[in-house]
Amino acid sequence: MAPGHVDVRVARGADGTIRIDAGPGLRRVEAYGDAVAAGPAFTRAVLDVAGAVLTWPVLGDPGMPSAEVHDAGRAQQWVWALYGERVAAAVHDCAAGQAGHADARVTAEVTALAGAAARLGLGHWAARWWPTSYADGIPALEPDLLGLELAALTHRCQQLFDDEGDQPDDCVDQLIEEHRAALDPLIQWWRATPQSADAARQLEGVLRLIDDAADSAGLDGPALRHLHSSLEGRGPGAAPVDLGALFARRAGYALAAGEQLVTGGRVIARGSGVNDWRRYPPGFVDATENAVSWTARALGTLRRIEVEALADPAAPTTGIPLVAEVQVNGGGPHRVPLTRRDDLWTGHSDLSSDLPAGVSAPRIEVGVLLPGFDPGPGTPGESDGRAERDAVRALARRRLAVAARPPAYDASPHGSCSAPFLAETAATATDEDY
Template sequence: MPARRPAVTRAEDGTVQIAEPSSGPAFTRAVLDVAGAVLTWPVLDPTGLPAAEIHDVGQAQQWLWAVYGERTAAAVDAVASGAPEAAAELMPPEQPTALAESAARLAFGHWAARWWPASHLDGIPALEPAALGLELAALTHECQQLLDEPGEVEGRELLEDHLPALAPLIRWRQSGASPHRLDRVLRLIDDAADSLGVDGEALGRLRSALEQDDGPAGTPLDLADLFVRQREFALAAGSAHPVTGRVITRGAGTNDWCRYPPGFADAAEDAVSWTVYARGAGRWIEVEVVAGGTAPVSGAHLSAEVSVERMNLAAEVHVDGRPPSRVPLARRDDVWTGRADLDIRASTTPRVEVGVLLPGFDPGPGAEDRAAREAVRALARRRLREAAAPYDGEAAQSGPLLAEIVAAAAVEEDF
């Protein structure tokens, strides 16, 4: 499929735009902050080059030509200077450039770190965060032409945070059964560490390993065992409270991924469940949410004064269309649970809607995005199937991430 034709336009606020970002909820777009601009790719229907919103044309000129081609870079400069908008006949390069491909892969990796729909209920394994973090560090180094100082700092932090994961990646390479992409990632990590002045025992072992040949092809390797994984992920049964009342009604709640950071809750559509009980004239609701199988990850919407480690989810409960009330949830094993009394007449069956959120993070409920969430789950399953197949290509946006290959190897064992 040929890359789409970008139209260069100028918005009322002075920003210059190349094409228009795809519509849909946030979890259907891969976004990358670069020098002077924000780039956006559609995750569900990749169409080639990204859309761009450029707020500093001078900064962006350091990479525009290397992503979109010289004619588009010149058009951006002209439009920013007040020339008429460049129409859609502007042609990008016939083939995506190496920088465009690496940027697309980096953006997808960041998307996966935030939105990958890990779910025990749906049979979608979590991505190994250390393998993903190291590949993101390598890609950040590969895309340094695109980045401003904050982006470069983020690359250093990714590298330093995930250095312990070098050991299993080196063992994977030495097995002789690793994809060609792994060697590329490890060499980029070595180069990035050298450029940033990062050193240590793990990097010393990496440099020694890169000077040696790979092991014999086909050496047996249990890839899933290379990384420390949470293996005992079992759904807890029962309720946090003894139930002595009768059930009035029960149902599944809305699981909106945008309302909490990754890792807090299982991404399945039916991970949120609730039951309304009665005993005498009393009425109460009990909410259960299947917990995520990985450690929670902080997000940009978290208040600066709070930390993820001491934050609990809450259920937002609507009864008969009245303003919502929040039910604090506490984690018990692999389930978040909570209970609250309801103010309803004894002779009625309430109409109940329940959602789950993290106070301090929640951007507010959005539109009904169930179809989009199902599409993201389908994307994850397709990518895992592809990651499980023999693969030794260099495709940037479509090829599996190392973390996806590891997750695919763990499917049979963990699920």
């Protein structure tokens, strides 16, 4: 993030919440926990910090975050370091209820913490919303590699967090423990990279932050001891490594490998459903727009619908109650259980009561969701998110294209928000046919 200044608005709401708005004017407002931001949830990065929630747009320049401050006392430990002293003073005055300070425009400083926090927020966004798609040619990000870089970034941004235990993004020790399997491959990558290369500096920076974070958290184990000893004395460079082999992922699959559920019968209608990423966890369904398809058949007097959804290669094969939600001619939703078969989620259900024999051109809407996780289909008149999903896919392709190129002399520093994550660089080295 380039040095400079940004005008922000600091305002206190009727409930005492203080909003720091660093973005353009809000469009339709959608709630995300304590945060308020424009557009679908997958178009913004969100970070829970001490006394507040920070949000950034991911489509376009993330810039400075907006903030919903619900505890100004706790937030003051980082507001000055993130936005500068003038914003910190405005937040203090708003919280104190001083006359004339309930709504103020002040100039924020673009600080080093702001840049690191933006990158951390984007990393959490990538872990949740990265549009992995075999059909669209967008490879997955290796989760252990991304998790370790998130651990490093979280440690770098510790000023944003406190010890109250209500900030799920303050999870350095959990990230290291959960993703330590990538430590040895990461060390191999670093040792095989020429010390003069920008990638070597990025790799070493991540490894040193992880080492320091593990030491601070009292973590131990062979992988962490190997990390510490490697950093103590790197020695001569190792032989070049194949990143695709170091961070191997599950192979691709044929798109037409699913089992046909019903044979025979007359096809009444067929079409594509809505693939709303918000309605199921990451890694369940291929992120392509046309991942969900359906066919309505007449089998004598019986009316049946079959649903198929392209599975993400990492999707679990058992124990997941993924369902298709079917609506016929504007009627109530009907849920169809889906089962993982090879590369597809498949299921079928009787629709005789919803689809009488005399109906020749039914209007059928189909979506896929995980009960208990699904926030709902949205409100009437709300955009279905197709344009925003297309924009996210375009963003992923741009970032992968940058990651695949040797860094230019004027490239963004590796710690900036626009610089590729290590997992993005590794994804471009895969041999899979994405």
